[in-house]
Amino acid sequence: MATETPTTVPTDGPTDAAVRAALARVNDPEIHRPITDLGMVKSVDIEPDGTVHVGVYLTIQGCPMRDTLTANVTEAVRGVAGVTDVRVELDVMSDEQRQQLAASLRGGQAEREVPFAKPDSLTRVYCVASGKGGVGKSSVTVNLAAAMAADGLKVGVVDADIYGHSVPRMLGTDGRPTQVENMIMPPTAHGVRVISIGMFTPGNAPVVWRGPMLHRALQQFLADVYWGDLDVLLLDLPPGTGDIAISVAQLVPGAEILVVTTPQQAAAEVAERAGSIAVQTHQKIVGVVENMSGLPCPHCGEMVDVFGSGGGQRVAEGLTRATGAEVPVLGTVPIDVRLREGGDDGTPVVLGDPDSPAATALRAVASALGARQRGLAGMSLSLTPTRR
DSSP: OOOOOOOOOOTTSOOHHHHHHHHTTOBOTTTOSBTTTTTOEEEEEEOTTSEEEEEEEESSTTOTTHHHHHHHHHHHHHTSTTOOEEEEEEEEOOHHHHHHHHHHHTTTOOSOOOGGGSTTOOOEEEEEEOSSTTSSHHHHHHHHHHHHHHTTOOEEEEEOOSTTOOHHHHHTOOOOOEEETTEEEOOEETTEEEEEGGGTSSTTOOOOOOHHHHHHHHHHHHHTBOOOSOSEEEEEOOSSSSHHHHHHHHHOTTOEEEEEEOSSHHHHHHHHHHHTHHHHHTOOEEEEEEESOOEEOTTTOOEEOTTOSOHHHHHHHHHHHHHSSOOOEEEEEOOOHHHHHHHHHTOOHHHHSTTSHHHHHHHHHHHHHHHOOOOSTTOOOOOOOOOO
């Protein structure tokens, strides 16, 4: 009686180890970490003919990034030697698996906390503030974020202007955050992770909240959103010195303030007032950006001072006197229609037209801020006192 030879995978076919090594190079599109580290690989089965079946757990039912994840897994596994076909089979995590994932993302901490307020955080947090609305604070924020991300930094943006949110439009994202247990996965646009109350409201509905609600929303944006290991976090604050500015000082005391103003004296005076909050909150003012500093004449090229001149310098000098520390003018951004067009189209001018005068000025500010290291104030130095 003939003995049946067991079916085996050819020696030149794909191996389980090679397939899993390829999967380790696939990052979850929202969490931005390898799916192997997140426990998202359910199974790997290899047929004799080289067909590979990969089981993948989705974090939630109806995950908006399921097609992207499927495509990325397929591409990675198809590159393994000996693979003839790839079949991706999707499943959904159980409640227990999601809880384990959330705990691992928080580093084993069950309680929600603001990671940027921890003494060992290396993330530089900049609050982009202004005294008046309409000075281009949000435009400056999104362009600084996009420029830093283009330079290779890991960047996040919190649209903290709850009433006047505009960051999703300016970054060109209409993505919705995904919730995993009590954690929120922020959408990504131009390499920037972003969260805004506009992602949770229907259409263009207004937000009508009092102070405590604003504080809670900001706290959730900082503590409940999974930001990952950021180099820089930018907060686009509402104009003035109201509830949000105070809440930021309480929640992230190490955050630094970047003041945006226009050249005209009225705007400069209000911007100086907004920056002076740092005296009461004991925050550092990192510098001043003067937006709409002039309009290049289309005929002769000379700058036309549409809104006056010197406002940024006056704000910097006033804040230097108020705080007792040197506050520099980090940049002057000329009026440029391409800056406005980029905000409307969702492509920041630093990416869409990087050599334009406005983009050049903004990229210089981004380079200066991106190269700074977080100060030692409030950080643990891991020093142990010894007795002589």
